[in-house]
Amino acid sequence: MSPEGKTVTALVAVVLTMGALAWAAVPFYDWFCRVTGYGGTTQVSQTGSDTVLDEVIRVRFDANVDPNLDWTFRPMQTSMELKIGETGLAFYEAVNNSDVAVTGTASYNVAPEVAGYYFDKIECFCFTEQTLQPGERIEMPVSFFVDPELVGDRDASWIRDITLSYTFHRTEPKQAALDAAPAANVN
Template structure:
C-alpha cells in the first residue's frame, strides 16, 4: 500500500512539474507572439511603417491628436508642439514633439507609442519617426523631433475602423542607459535649438 501512495505522489509531482513547465513556456512565448499579432493586425495600437507616403489621397478628412508623457523618473520635459491636426486620409502629415533636458548631464531616452482607438492602429502608418531610434539630449538641450505619417486609405473599407473620426498618437519617453560610444553619437534627431 505504501508503494502505491509513493507512486501516486510521484505521478502527481510529475504532472505538477509538467503543468508548471507548460505554463512557463506559454508565458515566455506570449510576449513575442502578442507583439507579432499586434504588428499584423494593428491591435493594441501598433502602427504600420512605410518607406513613402500613400499614392491615394481621399477627400475624407480625419483628426489626429498628439499626446506626450514621461516614464516616472525621466528628467526630460516632453510635449507635442501641436495638439491636433486635420488631414485628408492618405495625405502625408508632419508633426513635431519638443524635448528638453533641464539637467546638467546627458540623458538618453527611447519612446514607446500607441494609437487609439485600437481599430485605427493598423491604418496609422509612420514613414519616419524619432521613436525609431534612441535619442540623446545633452545638458540643457532642447530639440524638435519630427514624425512623418499618413492614415492608410484602406481604413475607410474596414468594418470597424471606417467609423473612426479621431486618432490619438501617444508617446511615452523612457530613460535608457547612455551607450558606451556616446561621444561618437550625434545628439537627438530633429532640429535642435537652445
C-alpha cells in the same frame, strides 16, 4: 512505468510547457499588437500610401513624460488635418532640464485603439533612443499616414479623429549597458 512515475512525468511536462508559454508571451504579444493594432499599436511602413482619398481626417498630438525623466516634451502642433492616405509630417520638442546627459525612449499608441491598425509611421523618433546633453533642445519628426483601407472597415470607418500619444521614459543607453555588462569568462 509506475503510476507515480507517470504523474511525475506529467507534472514535469506541465511545468516545462508553462515555462515555454511564459517565455514566448512577451514577443508573441508584441507581434500580435503590431499585426492587429491592438491597444492602439501603430503600424510601420517603408513608404507612403499609393492612394489618397478626398476625405479629411484630423490627427491630434499628445506628449507625456515619465516622472523620473527630467525632460520637457511637447508636440509642436496640437493637431493636423490631412486627407486619408496623405503623408503627414509633425514635430515634437524635447528639452533636457537636468545637468547630466540623459537617454530616453518613447512608447506610443493611438486612440481610438482600432485606428492603430490603420495608422502607419514611415519615420519616427520613437524607433530609436534619444540622448540629450544637459540643457539640450531638439526637434524630432514623425512622418505618417492613415491607411485608406480605414474607410472600408465596418468597425473603423466612422473614425475621423485620431490622437497620437507618446510617453518618454528614461533608459540606459544601449552602449553604456553593454559596457557595464560583465565580461564573459574566456578560458
